[in-house]
Amino acid sequence: MTINILDEIKRDYVRDLAMHGGRTDGRAMDAFRPISVEPGVITSAEGSARVKLGKSQVIAGIKLGVGSPFPDRPKEGVLSTNAEFLPLASPSFESGPPSELSIELARVVDRGIRSANAVDIASLLIDEDTEGKSKVWAVYIDLYVLDHDGNLQDAAGLAAMSAILNVQMPKYEDGKLTLEEKTGPLPSQATAVSCTFGKIGNAILVDPSYEEEVSLDARITMATIPGHICACQKTGMGSFKLEEIDSCMQIALKKGDELRALLKQ
């Protein structure tokens, strides 16, 4: 547990402001920071995107391979999501094995994508073989956190989704994978994006910045597709009331539509 003294001092200010409906950067309680989405920033990847959410920055890279399905899902492709909190993103990120924060972030992004079939793993079977030698596409989503200024969860989710939509599938023929030849987009049934809320006292704010994040009681992330919720995760030591979850879901659906519009451009 490292305690950053500046965070400690700012905490009272941030909390007091939030409980009076204000935010340190002057945003409305339900406003995201400015977002930029740049698909295709890494040409060596089959799909990629860089997302800037305020000063937070995440790159998603997607590589495709051909592999064997999981034994209990013999007709489905393999989807694997991983996050790296690079030491250059924050003084509190250390190199070494993945932290619980990066594992959780990747798993929550994965949950939204999987639930929504944003990567349609059911249509990623290449060769069916009754003797257990089936071939399927393996989709590896890697989330690289470059700069941490809060709400990495939504930045990473947006980067992952933008990269999915950016994928050009390589060619696979006669047991040979040719990465240079492209055959079309990755099958996707829906566009999943997430909206994260911070709770300070009784105040609930959208897209917490870094200084808000360190002042929070609790956080909740809700991934959506149009009209539906497709993943949730509450984090942090505080709690939510049922009515608060209800109102967050409505905001998440509305914000989700705004975020999806950004991905269409």
Added chain:
Amino acid sequence: MVGGATTKELIVNGKRLDGRALDELRPIKIEASVLNKADGSAYVEWGKNKVIAGVFGPRECFPRRDVNPYRATLRCRYRMSPFATSDHGRSGPNRRSTELSKVIREAFEGVVLREQFPKTAIDVTVEVLQADGGTRCASLVAVSTALADAGIPMKDLVSAVAVGKINGKLALDLTGVEDNFGDSDIPVAITGRNKEIVLFQMDGVLLPEQISQALKMASAANEHIHALQVDALKLVYESKQAQGGARTGAASEED
């Protein structure tokens, strides 16, 4: 889990495969003070789930980097034994157990009165011995009972249960099979008196109204689970009183 092309009839004539109604819990047995060396412990049998939790502390906090000058550091380890499921699992932490350890810990960080024990550590270990769906909820129930058994002051007891969607319908407390072939899983942990939601996760595709409904189902079921936790703790407390205040049930039996 979600996204599977596989489907299975999980509701026949309005009953589930194990004969339960949609809003019915599996049988739950909770026992407190089941370990000798731990400061507090609990064993939970929940359907075919078998879970044991042990609490050590508040005690000196090592390593130094974990020390918090203002409150006790709560550390939680959730593990599943290699023999808990039909396939042999790898022992040691994995990504799933790391995430679950984190969300279980966070469910209690705001409930345990950690300010009373600055600079110390409270270590919670929960081992899933046998798994059949809903192990994180069974673990939360065991941990909460074990913390209370250790005499650690808390604002409230925490109860937990999952609600899922099977064959298009909301159902309480999914079994392993129901979870595998189901469309959604929503584990919820709620404090007993104030109904604060301290753990909430969800996968699958649901309407907001369905999630609200699921939370209400979980809240109602948690009242029953909370009562079982209180009963288990009372039983231990009363037997200790009868034996003149021996610290743990197991120790006093050996004496």
